[in-house]
Every structure is written in C-alpha cells, then in structure tokens.
Amino acid sequence: MLNIFTRIVPLALILLANATTHAQDDYKLGPDSMVQPNVPQGTVTKHSWTSTKVFPGTVRDTWIYVPSQYNGKTPAAVMIFQDGAAYVNTKQSFRVPTVFDNLIHKGEMPVTIGIFLNPGTIPATKAGGKPRRNRSFEYDTLSGQYARFLLEEILPDVGKQYRLTNDPALRAIGGISSGGICAWTVAWERPDHFSRVLSHVGSFTNIRGGHVYPALIRKTEAKPIRVFLQEGSNDLDNLHGNWPLANRQMAAALKFSHYDYRFAMGTGGHNGRHGGAILPDSLRWLWRGWNEPTAGGSKKN
Amino acid sequence: MERTDRRWLEKELNQPSLLRWPSSTASQDAPHMIRIASLAALCLLMTLPAAVAQDMPLSQVLVPGEHWQLVGSGYRFTEGPAVDRDGNVFFTDIPNNRIHRIDANTGKVTVFAEQTARTNGLMFGSDGRLYGCRSGDNQVVAYDSDANHTVIASDIACNDLVVASDLRLFVTDPAGRRVWTIDAKRNKRVVACGISPNGIILWPGEGTLVVTERNQPHLWTYRIEPDGSLSHREQYYQPLRLLPGQARPGSDGMTVDTNGRLYVTTSAGVQMFDPTGRMGGVISKPHRGSLANVVFGGPKRNIMYVTAGDRVFQRKTRVQGAVHFLKPPTTPR
Numbered sequence: 001m002l003n004i005f006t007r008i009v010p011l012a013l014i015l016l017a018n019a020t021t022h023a024q025d026d027y028k029l030g031p032d033s034m035v036q037p038n039v040p041q042g043t044v045t046k047h048s049w050t051s052t053k054v055f056p057g058t059v060r061d062t063w064i065y066v067p068s069q070y071n072g073k074t075p076a077a078v079m080i081f082q083d084g085a086a087y088v089n090t091k092q093s094f095r096v097p098t099v100f101d102n103l104i105h106k107g108e109m110p111v112t113i114g115i116f117l118n119p120g121t122i123p124a125t126k127a128g129g130k131p132r133r134n135r136s137f138e139y140d141t142l143s144g145q146y147a148r149f150l151l152e153e154i155l156p157d158v159g160k161q162y163r164l165t166n167d168p169a170l171r172a173i174g175g176i177s178s179g180g181i182c183a184w185t186v187a188w189e190r191p192d193h194f195s196r197v198l199s200h201v202g203s204f205t206n207i208r209g210g211h212v213y214p215a216l217i218r219k220t221e222a223k224p225i226r227v228f229l230q231e232g233s234n235d236l237d238n239l240h241g242n243w244p245l246a247n248r249q250m251a252a253a254l255k256f257s258h259y260d261y262r263f264a265m266g267t268g269g270h271n272g273r274h275g276g277a278i279l280p281d282s283l284r285w286l287w288r289g290w291n292e293p294t295a296g297g298s299k300k301n
Numbered sequence: 302m303e304r305t306d307r308r309w310l311e312k313e314l315n316q317p318s319l320l321r322w323p324s325s326t327a328s329q330d331a332p333h334m335i336r337i338a339s340l341a342a343l344c345l346l347m348t349l350p351a352a353v354a355q356d357m358p359l360s361q362v363l364v365p366g367e368h369w370q371l372v373g374s375g376y377r378f379t380e381g382p383a384v385d386r387d388g389n390v391f392f393t394d395i396p397n398n399r400i401h402r403i404d405a406n407t408g409k410v411t412v413f414a415e416q417t418a419r420t421n422g423l424m425f426g427s428d429g430r431l432y433g434c435r436s437g438d439n440q441v442v443a444y445d446s447d448a449n450h451t452v453i454a455s456d457i458a459c460n461d462l463v464v465a466s467d468l469r470l471f472v473t474d475p476a477g478r479r480v481w482t483i484d485a486k487r488n489k490r491v492v493a494c495g496i497s498p499n500g501i502i503l504w505p506g507e508g509t510l511v512v513t514e515r516n517q518p519h520l521w522t523y524r525i526e527p528d529g530s531l532s533h534r535e536q537y538y539q540p541l542r543l544l545p546g547q548a549r550p551g552s553d554g555m556t557v558d559t560n561g562r563l564y565v566t567t568s569a570g571v572q573m574f575d576p577t578g579r580m581g582g583v584i585s586k587p588h589r590g591s592l593a594n595v596v597f598g599g600p601k602r603n604i605m606y607v608t609a610g611d612r613v614f615q616r617k618t619r620v621q622g623a624v625h626f627l628k629p630p631t632t633p634r
Contacts, residue, residue, distance in 0.1 A: 056533050058533075125508070125524060126508045129504070129507055130506045132509055132524070132537065133354065134535075134537075135354070140579070141539070208539065238356050239358040
C-alpha cells in the first residue's frame with residue numbers, strides 16, 4: 001500500500017502539474033475548421049466604414065463573407081462578429097469563413113452572410129497626436145448605442161448589396177472579450193432584432209459596469225435570446241473583475257431566468273483557442289432548429 | 302491583461318488596417334483572405350496593434366506606504382494647480398486674489414502674485430509664462446516671471462484653460478455654456494457650446510481635448526482640427542464613480558500622465574482613467590472637504606498635488622505628469 005502510494009501520488013502530481021502548466025490551452029481544431037474537399041467556399045471581401053451618425057468620426061475595417069449558396073433571392077441569415085479581424089482570419093483560432101462553409105454545406109446553419117467589424121478609431125489630425133481608440137467605448141458601454149450603429153449604419157449598408165433577413169430568429173451576433181459582452185448587450189437592448197448570441201471569454205466584468213448583467217437578468221422578464229457562453233478557468237483576474245466568476249454568474253442567472261443557454265467552461269486563458277476549437281459545435285447549437293418555424297428564443301417565451 | 306494573453310490577443314486581433322493593403326483586395330478575394338495570413342508574421346513585428354488596451358490598475362500609480370501630505374492650509378478656496386518647467390507648482394486662492402508658488406525642492410509655499418482678480422484656472426505655456434483665467438474681470442491673461450500680466454483675451458467668463466504647445470488656448474466658459482479657443486495671434490472664437498464646461502485638458506500628443514461637466518456622469522472628448530475647431534464629441538470617459546445617493550459626480554479639474562492616464566477630481570476622489578476611457582480606480586480624497594483640481598509637480602513631476610478647499614495636499618506616485626510646454630514655441634506671443 002505504502003509502495004503504491006509513494007509511486008502513484010508523485011506521478012499524479014506531476015501529471016496534474018503538467019496539465020495545468022502546459023495543457024490548459026491545448027485545444028485542437030477539428031475537421032469543421034479545416035477546408036474540406038468538395039465543400040464550396042464562400043467569398044470574403046474587405047471594406048472600411050466611416051461612421052457619420054452613431055460613432056461619428058470613427059473609421060474601421062470590415063469584411064463581408066458571402067456563402068456560395070447565397071442566391072440573391074432568398075434573404076440570407078446574418079451573423080455579426082466584433083473584433084472582426086480575429087474571426088475572419090482563416091489561419092488562426094476561429095476561421096469563421098471555413099466553419100461557415102462546412103456547416104452551411106451540411107445544413108447545420110442557414111445560408112448566412114457574415115459581417116466582421118473591427119472597433120472604430122478616431123484618428124488624430126495633429127501630427128504626433130494619438131488616435132482615440134473607441135473599442136472599449138463601443139463594446140463595454142451598457143447602452144443601445146452599438147445596436148443602433150448596427151441597425152442604422154451597418155445593416156442598411158450591407159443590405160444595399162445583399163438581401164438580408166429582418167427576422168430576429170435568423171440574426172446572430174458574437175464576439176470575444178469585450179466583443180462578447182458587446183454581443184450580449186446588442187441582443188439585450190434589441191431582442192426584436194437579434195436573438196442568438198455567441199460570447200467567447202466575454203468581459204461580463206466592471207470595465208464599464210457590465211458586471212451588473214447577472215443581477216439584471218434575474219430581475220427582468222426573460223427576453224427571447226439564445227446564448228452560448230464560452231469561458232476558461234484560467235481567464236483574467238484583474239482590476240475589472242474575475243472573468244471565470246463573472247461568466248459563472250452569467251450562466252447561473254441565465255439558468256435562473258430560464259434562458260436557452262449553454263455554458264462551456266474550459267481550462268484556457270483570455271484567448272480564442274478553446275472558443276475556436278468548439279466553434280463548429282457552438283454554432284450548431286446556436287443555430288439548431290433554424291429551419292423550424294419556432295426557431296430561436298427563450299424556452300419560456 | 303496578462304502579458305502572454307495580451308500578446309496572443311493582439312496577434313488574434315491584429316489590425317490589417319495598419320498594413321499597406323493592395324487596393325485590389327477591395328474586390329472579391331477568394332479563397333478567404335489568404336493575404337491576411339501571409340502578412341500575419343509582419344503584424345507580429347509591429348508593436349501594439351491598437352486593438353487591445355493595457356490594464357492600468359491603481360497599483361501602477363500609487364506607492365505603497367505613501368499617503369496624502371498637507372502642503373498648506375488657511376486659504377479660502379484653492380484652484381488651478383500648474384507645474385512649471387522645473388517642477389514648481391503654482392496654485393490660486395481665488396477669494397483672496399493670490400497666486401502661490403510651491404518650491405519643487407524645498408516644498409516652501411510663497412506668494413507669487415496678488416490682486417489677481419479671482420484668477421481661477423492656470424497653466425504654463427511653452428513661452429514660460431503662466432496663463433490664467435481672471436474670472437473677476439473676465440480676462441484670459443499671461444503672467445511673466447515677475448507676476449506682471451498681459452491680457453490675451455477679454456470678455457470671456459473663463460473658468461479653466463489648457464495651453465497647447467503652439468500656445469493655442471482652450472478656455473471653458475461655464476456660464477456661457479461654451480468652450481473658446483484663442484490662437485497664438487490672440488484671435489478668439491467659440492469652438493463648442495451646449496454643455497456647461499468646467500475642467501479642460503489635452504491628451505499627451507494634443508490630438509484629443511477632454512472637458513468636464515460637474516453634473517454629468519461622463520467626460521467629453523473632442524478631436525482637435527488643424528484650425529483649432531473641435532469635432533467628433535463623445536462621452537468617452539464613463540461611467541464616473543458616483544457617491545451613494547448622488548446623481549452628480551462633481552467632476553472638476555484634470556491632469557494627464559505620460560502614459561495617457563487621465564485624472565479627474567470628483568466628489569468621490571481623484572478618478573483615474575486609462576487611455577481607452579475605462580475607469581481604473583479612485584484615489585481617496587485627502588480630507589472630507591471638496592476637491593477642485595490636480596496636477597503632477599516636483600523635479601520629476603511624480604508628485605500629485607490637489608487643491609482641496611482651504612488646503613493643498615501632495616502625495617508621491619509612480620507615474621510622471623505630461624506637459625505640453627517642453628517644445629519651445631514656434632511663434633512667440
């Protein structure tokens with residue numbers, strides 16, 4: 001017995017130490033994140049947007065993904081990603097265009113136009129002046145301003161080139177970190193326009209007061225929003241809050257108020273490795289039943 | 302944000318706008334954005350792609366064991382702390398019509414000017430003069446080293462001001478609900494209205510102007526255009542900390558440090574914001590009385606000074622105040 005103990009325990013400790021120091025972010029992408037033969041590929045175009053109404057003076061890069069199945073006749077579903085550069089990139093963790101190609105091909109999500117938006121900056125006119133970086137203001141602020149930016153500037157503009165749905169059940173929004181809470185805020189403020197939210201390591205912390213959402217969710221009549229929350233146990237713990245605890249609070253509040261939610265707690269840190277690895281499954285869950293008449297919305301609504 | 306995570310996220314959120322992008326990519330680019338990936342290595346070589354902000358907790362500012370120290374008391378209402386090239390700090394005692402000077406090395410407080418017509422906001426210009434708001438006679442003036450003053454502009458119910466490196470002034474006029482600019486040739490005009498402005502400050506680099514309103518839970522930012530006009534107003538710094546039961550933060554004077562942090566005096570204390578507009582912490586008030594304004598002084602500009610009712614306090618910090626007068630003026634006034 002003693003012999004087993006002296007051998008097994010140190011071994012277990014070494015394995016445990018290895019697991020926590022090396023493997024916490026060791027997530028692997030699956031085949032749905034890889035280009036597959038015989039799956040048609042959509043196209044991605046890069047644009048820029050200068051805001052004149054909602055965030056006046058800001059400029060930002062944007063990308064539009066159009067699936068090969070888009071026919072210009074049937075209005076396409078829409079999914080909008082914040083920090084778009086991270087999501088549209090097909091060599092890093094998320095590879096949304098590739099994942100969309102594969103899932104749309106299999107009918108696991110609708111024919112969806114992807115809109116990828118970087119946060120805005122207001123460049124300085126004065127030589128040597130720093131640009132005003134608008135990311136935190138746009139993403140972390142608890143208000144309907146960013147939703148208004150999407151509804152009054154971005155969607156009408158993309159809608160000039162492509163037929164987009166107006167059905168909130170077919171409009172999804174996602175983001176990472178502050179982009180995650182931004183996605184939630186958009187749906188929370190305008191559930192009449194967005195019903196599916198994907199949050200990766202979302203900043204439901206006190207950057208600009210976002211830590212109050214669990215309390216608000218518990219004491220507000222449930223809204224027709226379906227939410228996928230991804231988080232990692234080694235995520236941030238800083239002046240704004242503790243990300244794993246904040247996401248647990250969100251998940252508990254969503255459960256309490258009977259939202260249609262899923263909470264994927266991994267072991268990673270403040271990055272997209274876990275979120276990227278499970279992105280195909282996350283999107284399958286988020287879009288499930290998309291072609292049924294009662295798609296989307298809260299269970300109790 | 303933890304360093305390793307930040308590096309990853311910067312990579313993930315790299316901003317290709319920083320790259321020279323071939324114009325052909327505005328058209329269709331299939332398969333997906335291969336060029337982005339081919340340029341990813343280049344992105345990694347660039348410092349701080351602007352997507353992710355660095356966290357700036359109070360621990361980067363405060364020195365453990367260092368607290369507020371009384372610099373002087375017995376005044377009636379102190380305001381307008383301004384640092385000169387050597388780190389001496391000047392402040393005004395508005396009702397007593399005096400401007401005082403705190404020596405950077407000895408800490409000794411002496412009278413610099415008297416009969417100052419209720420001079421309020423103060424700031425040094427790159428010409429070495431001390432610019433001030435003589436609220437008693439509605440004049441913006443410049444004091445030379447002998448405390449003789451020259452009128453820069455009249456008929457402005459001025460409260461506070463900031464002096465750009467080219468000696469352009471921005472001046473708040475709370476009663477008139479407007480912000481003025483006065484150029485180096487002393488031409489004045491209104492560049493913002495419809496708010497009740499109070500404190501005013503420029504970012505390091507002078508691209509952005511920040512203005513406080515005492516009753517609003519945010520601070521305004523404006524872009525400064527080449528002709529001195531202001532554009533793209535935004536409630537960038539928000540929310541401010543409010544005391545329980547109060548709707549108004551009482552935000553007043555401001556200063557900035559060399560890392561772009563902004564400090565604003567409020568009823569709750571000195572609130573510190575990072576350059577992306579996120580509140581990073583509240584420094585406790587030195588006493589239960591009011592808090593009007595703040596500046597960094599001392600030979601290294603690392604001592605925070607606050608004017609607080611009938612007193613002035615200081616405390617040592619780990620940061621350095623930013624000033625706009627280190628470059629000599631191109632066109633002396």
